[in-house]
Amino acid sequence: MVKELPIFKGYTVDERLKEFRRVISHEEGPSIEFIPFDSPKGQELLSEYRKQKIHVDEYGEWTCLCGNVASEDGFFPCDAEGNSVEPTPQEWTTNLYRCDRCHRKINQATGEIVA
Numbered sequence: 736m737v738k739e740l741p742i743f744k745g746y747t748v749d750e751r752l753k754e755f756r757r758v759i760s761h762e763e764g765p766s767i768e769f770i771p772f773d774s775p776k777g778q779e780l781l782s783e784y785r786k787q788k789i790h791v792d793e794y795g796e797w798t799c800l801c802g803n804v805a806s807e808d809g810f811f812p813c814d815a816e817g818n819s820v821e822p823t824p825q826e827w828t829t830n831l832y833r834c835d836r837c838h839r840k841i842n843q844a845t846g847e848i849v850a
């Protein structure tokens with residue numbers, strides 16, 4: 736299964752490779768710009784990326800940054816790696832939800848995008 740990666744400010748966010756990347760079009764053809772998370776520019780982008788929050792409306796309904804809502808692809812309790820877990824105190828220790836469309840992880844209490 737190909738996992739769809741989040742896009743932020745035109746960059747694909749790859750948590751696994753720890754880099755932002757985007758395709759830049761030139762007349763002679765496209766090239767790919769890589770920005771590692773641990774570079775100065777990467778740190779800047781990453782802190783902005785982490786500050787994003789999902790939209791919570793007056794009824795407490797969530798809308799993810801990707802546009803997903805609970806009644807469409809939904810949100811599922813997950814562990815720190817983003818794996819689905821049963822919402823029991825034993826299994827679900829992270830208080831994180833995963834968007835099932837873009838796989839962003841969301842802090843249930845604050846609505847912050849964690850990864």
Ligand SMILES: [Zn+2]
Binds near residue numbers: 803
């Ligand atoms: Zn999403």
